[in-house]
Amino acid sequence: MTAEGSEGAPQAARKAHQLTDGARKALGDSRAAINLRWLRTLSGAPVDRILDVLTEVDALVPIEKEMRRRQVAGGRSSYAQICAPFELYALVRLLQPKHIVETGVSSGISSAHFLMALDKNRSGTLHSIDFPTHQRGPVLAADESPVSVPPGLSSGWAIPFRSTRWDLRIGESQVLLPKLVEELPAIDVFLHDDLHTPEHLTFELETIRPKLSPSALVLADNTKWTGDAAPQFANSFHARISRRGTKDLVGFRLPAPRRTKGTPA
Numbered sequence: 453m454t455a456e457g458s459e460g461a462p463q464a465a466r467k468a469h470q471l472t473d474g475a476r477k478a479l480g481d482s483r484a485a486i487n488l489r490w491l492r493t494l495s496g497a498p499v500d501r502i503l504d505v506l507t508e509v510d511a512l513v514p515i516e517k518e519m520r521r522r523q524v525a526g527g528r529s530s531y532a533q534i535c536a537p538f539e540l541y542a543l544v545r546l547l548q549p550k551h552i553v554e555t556g557v558s559s560g561i562s563s564a565h566f567l568m569a570l571d572k573n574r575s576g577t578l579h580s581i582d583f584p585t586h587q588r589g590p591v592l593a594a595d596e597s598p599v600s601v602p603p604g605l606s607s608g609w610a611i612p613f614r615s616t617r618w619d620l621r622i623g624e625s626q627v628l629l630p631k632l633v634e635e636l637p638a639i640d641v642f643l644h645d646d647l648h649t650p651e652h653l654t655f656e657l658e659t660i661r662p663k664l665s666p667s668a669l670v671l672a673d674n675t676k677w678t679g680d681a682a683p684q685f686a687n688s689f690h691a692r693i694s695r696r697g698t699k700d701l702v703g704f705r706l707p708a709p710r711r712t713k714g715t716p717a
């Protein structure tokens with residue numbers, strides 16, 4: 453019997469919370485509390501399998517602590533970027549993508565969680581594009597964006613480990629994304645987290661469209677600023693957008709190709 457069948461959905465959600473709470477506290481942001489419902493919708497995986505993967509998250513605590521320490525040393529009281537680091541980790545463990553593309557790295561919270569999952573999978577590559585802005589002095593000034601990079605550091609500056617699975621490209625997504633997409637055989641996971649305008653999100657989604665693999669996962673953060681760009685793109689595949697709780701991080705899966713008679717399962 454599944455955890456959901458034997459214990460019910462609220463119990464499974466509690467268990468997911470327990471399994472990830474140490475890492476959330478180590479990272480230091482209450483918004484990162486796991487959303488099991490969103491994870492189930494996007495992964496399509498059984499609850500037992502998801503909880504299995506979430507048992508791995510506690511091993512990330514030393515890395516989360518160090519990322520938090522670096523953020524604080526860089527003058528940030530909260531990491532204030534992607535709100536779903538543990539869902540990103542779990543989705544990559546569950547979906548086993550070969551190619552992940554993300555736009556927007558900054559200190560590297562999303563990148564780090566993608567990479568830790570790819571390293572655990574022992575397969576796949578994260579292709580990241582970032583066009584960083586730089587902080588003026590050693591301490592973040594009140595008028596500066598927390599996504600700016602502290603002096604002497606570069607995109608991904610809070611990530612305390614190296615991974616051979618990271619293909620990081622520095623420059624504007626308007627220039628670099630079309631080139632990257634041309635090089636890739638397929639894109640299994642895409643995360644938009646850079647310039648949050650409707651025009652730019654539409655540009656990125658239309659650029660990746662030809663290479664999205666069957667059942668690809670598409671994620672977009674800060675969609676309160678990007679109007680109908682994400683839902684319209686999802687609609688074009690007859691797919692439904694799934695919002696992470698009350699946050700404006702959304703995702704959807706491309707529909708799997710229909711099996712015709714005689715096609716092996």
Ligand SMILES: C[S@@+](CC[C@H](N)C(=O)[O-])C[C@H]1O[C@@H](n2cnc3c(N)ncnc32)[C@H](O)[C@@H]1O
Nearest residue numbers: 533534556558561562583584585624625646647
């Ligand atoms: C919200 S932050 C990314 C946060 C990151 N995903 C995380 O989880 O830590 C946005 C990043 O996108 C970069 N950016 C903004 N416009 C861009 C563009 N046109 N092309 C590439 N990167 C851009 C910003 O400089 C910043 O580093």
